[in-house]
Amino acid sequence: MRKLGTFLLCAAGLLAQEGKETVEKLAPYYPTPETIVDKMLRLGGLRAGEKMVDLGSGDGRIVILAAKKYHADATGIEYDLDLFRKSVSKIRSLGLQKIARIIPGDIFKQNYSSADLVTVYLMTDSNEKIRPLLERQLRKGTRVVSHDFEFRGWKPIKTENIEDDGSGRSHTLFLYQR
Numbered sequence: 001m002r003k004l005g006t007f008l009l010c011a012a013g014l015l016a017q018e019g020k021e022t023v024e025k026l027a028p029y030y031p032t033p034e035t036i037v038d039k040m041l042r043l044g045g046l047r048a049g050e051k052m053v054d055l056g057s058g059d060g061r062i063v064i065l066a067a068k069k070y071h072a073d074a075t076g077i078e079y080d081l082d083l084f085r086k087s088v089s090k091i092r093s094l095g096l097q098k099i100a101r102i103i104p105g106d107i108f109k110q111n112y113s114s115a116d117l118v119t120v121y122l123m124t125d126s127n128e129k130i131r132p133l134l135e136r137q138l139r140k141g142t143r144v145v146s147h148d149f150e151f152r153g154w155k156p157i158k159t160e161n162i163e164d165d166g167s168g169r170s171h172t173l174f175l176y177q178r
């Protein structure tokens with residue numbers, strides 16, 4: 001059953017990649033520095049056993065740290081198949097496959113109603129596009145942490161500014177709660 005599920009997910013990802021299914025690209029791949037990943041998860045108050053989802057998970061670094069350090073049940077959504085494969089192989093090599101997974105698909109086509117924490121590193125206009133979906137699906141109390149780009153219309157309960165991540169880049173993290 002698990003194999004069939006994996007096959008169907010991969011097939012969906014392949015269709016997306018080949019353009020048979022249109023996926024709206026919400027942001028290019030630009031990874032969050034590891035130090036900032038940890039700050040995002042800490043700001044989001046992630047606890048062991050909680051469900052977290054990273055929307056557009058890139059190489060899987062947020063999902064991996066959420067599982068490895070915070071012992072959360074972590075899921076990433078990534079339509080780019082190279083990034084999907086890279087992150088799955090890292091998850092396997094770390095033996096985290098029971099609590100971490102990547103879905104090769106479109107952010108718009110998933111259900112986030114069981115998430116305790118959602119992490120996002122997209123763009124302000126993209127956040128605007130996914131906001132109605134999150135407003136429909138997220139349970140009351142679910143936390144959302146967005147890296148660098150706010151959700152217009154939502155009031156952050158906390159904002160964290162990091163002046164220098166060690167490489168001279170500054171970052172802003174926004175914490176919201178539904």
Ligand SMILES: C[S@@+](CC[C@H](N)C(=O)[O-])C[C@H]1O[C@@H](n2cnc3c(N)ncnc32)[C@H](O)[C@@H]1O
Pocket residue numbers: 023024025026027028029030031032054055056057058059061062077078079080083105106107108120121122
């Ligand atoms: C700025 S990167 C962030 C990667 C990762 N979350 C991080 O912070 O390191 C955005 C990611 O979203 C993915 N992405 C963009 N639009 C998407 C969509 N509609 N469905 C799934 N993934 C998407 C991109 O391929 C890219 O890997």
